[in-house]
Amino acid sequence: MTDHLLGAIYALIAAVLYGGGDFGGGFASRRLNHYQVLLIFSLVGVVAMAVLALLWNEEMPTATSIINAMLASTFGAFGLATLYKGLASRRACIVAPSSAVIAAGLPVIYGAIVQGLPDNVTLTGFILAAIGIWLTTRGDPSIGEQTAGENAGGGLLIGVLAGLGFGLFFIFMARIEPGPVFSPLIFGKLASIAVALFVIILGKMPLPNPVKNPLALVAGFLDVMANVLYLVSSSLTRPDIAAVLVCTYPAVTVLLSMLFLKEKINRSQGFGVLVCIVAITLIII
Secondary structure (H helix, E strand, O other): OOHHHHHHHHHHHHHHHHHHHHHHHHHHOOOOOHHHHHHHHHHHHHHHHHHHHHHOOOOOOOHHHHHHHHHHHHHHHHHHHHHHHHHHOOOHHHHHHHHHHHHHHHHHHHHHHHHOOOOHHHHHHHHHHHHHHHHHHOOOOOOOOOOOHHHHHHHHHHHHHHHHHHHHHHHHHHOOOOOOOHHHHHHHHHHHHHHHHHHHHHOOOOOOOHHHOHHHHHHHHHHHHHHHHHHHHHHHOOHHHHHHHHOOHHHHHHHHHHHHOOOOOOHHHHHHHHHHHHHHHHHHO
């Protein structure tokens, strides 16, 4: 098995875990503020990464890896906060697809600058992935969404900002130097904790009790495992390929919602899942 194929497989497993974490995190956010969920996510990550780093007897990461991990987590927290702000303002049908496509597109631009353009088949896969992600995350504008005029423009801006946060998360994660895998992520999660605590204290919100929110704990564990797999994936294949494959995670969330919540998906979402499958096939060839 080639490194490229192995990296693609790891990225797809990470997408499944991200989708599962997003699904669980959505449930947890019904009871808690998303920054409280982020705090639990990050605490789980620190503990899990510390245990794994000790078990694997990892060395201290380089200063470059620590800085990149902390920047990645900070941008990721910003993207999450901006995304939730957009969803709360009833602009989901614009915010969700635009943020997902920007998150996938930014690493592609970065990869083209650093490593050059991939082959035509992979580029076709990237384009199809962007279309599939847009369709999969696109809600039904007729269900209470404000999409006209100023609201639509504001929703697009929020979506772009959220996508930039997620895209930069993927870029800086891929810039972590080869070597230790778990120890750099400890510092990344510490940065997320700092961001979450700052907002929680500023907003005078109570600190969440992780024991009373087991779903958030499980979602946090899925998230941190996805981070590990993405980091390994980006070292085995091109970072843009790993990022685009990981960004197909909304398809997983949609399928989980359909299976476990019996939610009906619209034609756009169903077609988007199929397009994502075709795109994945082209990318990993």
